[in-house]
Amino acid sequence: MSTLRRLEDEILSADKLQRDGTPSASIAILEDGAISTHIISNGSEDAETIYQCGSISKAITAMGVARMVDLGHLSYDTKIVDVLPAHKPSAFLEPQSVHLLDLVTVRMLITHTSGLTQPYEQGHPRDVETLPTKEQSIQGHSSTNLIRLQFGSLPGAQLLYCSGSFTLLEIAMEHITGKTFAELMQELVMRPLGMQRTFYGDLPDDEKNFTKPYLNGFQPTPIGVHRFTELAAVGLWSTPTDLLKLVSAIQQSIHSEGGFLKPATAHEILISGAVTFRSGAAQHRCGLGWYSTFTTFAHRGANPGYHSYVFGFFDQADLSLHRSGFSIMTNSLLGLESIRPIFSAMLYLKGWPRQKLMPSSLGVDDYVPFAAPEGTEIDEAWREWKGQWDHDWSLLEVQGQPALQLKDLPPVKLLPAAAPVQTFDDNNTNTEIILVADGLSATAIRLTWADNDRIIELLQLAKTVLKKRLS
Incomplete structure (x- = not known):
């Protein structure tokens, strides 16, 4: 196909x-x-x-x-x-x-x-x-x-x-x-x-x-x-x-x-x-x-x-x-709100390199992708970021799956994103993990590493609105 x-x-x-x-x-x-x-x-x-x-x-x-x-x-x-x-x-x-x-x-x-x-x-x-x-x-x-x-x-x-x-x-x-x-x-x-x-x-x-x-x-x-x-x-x-x-x-x-x-x-x-x-x-x-x-x-x-x-x-x-x-x-x-996740999904399906920055999309430093096809497995490494990582936000495990919680609101299930990933070391072991909020088209999280520290980013619309280093 x-x-x-x-x-x-x-x-x-x-x-x-x-x-x-x-x-x-x-x-x-x-x-x-x-x-x-x-x-x-x-x-x-x-x-x-x-x-x-x-x-x-x-x-x-x-x-x-x-x-x-x-x-x-x-x-x-x-x-x-x-x-x-x-x-x-x-x-x-x-x-x-x-x-x-x-x-x-x-x-x-x-x-x-x-x-x-x-x-x-x-x-x-x-x-x-x-x-x-x-x-x-x-x-x-x-x-x-x-x-x-x-x-x-x-x-x-x-x-x-x-x-x-x-x-x-x-x-x-x-x-x-x-x-x-x-x-x-x-x-x-x-x-x-x-x-x-x-x-x-x-x-x-x-x-x-x-x-x-x-x-x-x-x-x-x-x-x-x-x-x-x-x-x-x-x-x-x-x-x-x-x-x-x-x-x-x-x-x-x-x-x-x-x-x-x-x-x-x-x-x-x-x-x-x-x-x-x-x-x-x-x-x-x-x-x-x-x-x-x-x-x-x-x-x-x-x-x-x-x-x-x-x-x-x-x-x-x-x-x-x-x-x-x-x-x-x-x-x-x-149309632009559809173009951004289509852009990501095509890179994902082709296996082409991730483009965090869309050239010509001024004011954009990231974007929320679509969810990956049903049945796509989530990288088990996501659990390394579990816990409260800001006064308002937490990454939880609910019935074995990741979930995002704001304050005391009900947790929102997270799904793997239709986005290619970047690799941060020569052994292809440290790769970013992008998860999208189920039912929330403008919210996702990006889990990465920097100097062996864990980084968690909250993406909303076309912006990284919160970035937190977890030592």
């Missing part, structure tokens, strides 16, 4: 997915360069059904920029003022800060270190007659639902996520080439990679195979599909299969000449060009279009009624996974 079929049969049924708030999850897995797909849904979606990608649009835009770098149209250190129409900066910046744009490079815009800030665009109803222009978008014109693009910090001073930075890139790319952004991206990225179900912009009138956005598992969004002026930032439609074609192309480019990108460019995108920063307790790396660790890269995206995630490996030392990854696309405002 395939990994994706097992995911639905053993861990996440379509009924459970819907009850948890997501009508459909379209999933593709990349294994040694080959892509397979599966849909978990009670609806009619199939592998060719397109979803809105949200901010994954930025990652694809960045690959268009990378191709322009390879073709000699610009460099990552090109100053954005040198490739914008001359009148654009004064159209949206205050007089006291307009000079700062002279310091902003293409690299800074892609890595969100330009100092510019502008919030997410929420889009417009599909039946609106005229969308705002890109210029109106960065100006915060009354026809948009955005505040203007502005400097919130100094160029290069910090990472400040800015959706509007990609609208500037979109304007620059059109100015350099004389082509519309949507057609340029087809030429640079989609057609070379055979991404036949991927495009920027509005749904064509004859497009019928798209999934509709939902607030939860049962309730559609009030105005349906949203339209966007800001294509480079949030205006992409795609499928998990097509997104993995790009992941595969980047992976191949790192290791060989003659690929989609020059190896030096691919290396700069994921490794040498990455900016390291902290978000909460976790350390993240923002590359040129992708968030990364030193062995993985990813991006997530959300538009009203959609959530998606795309992930790939690129370990230069261990090539066993360098052509592997997966993509998950959902049509729900709550």
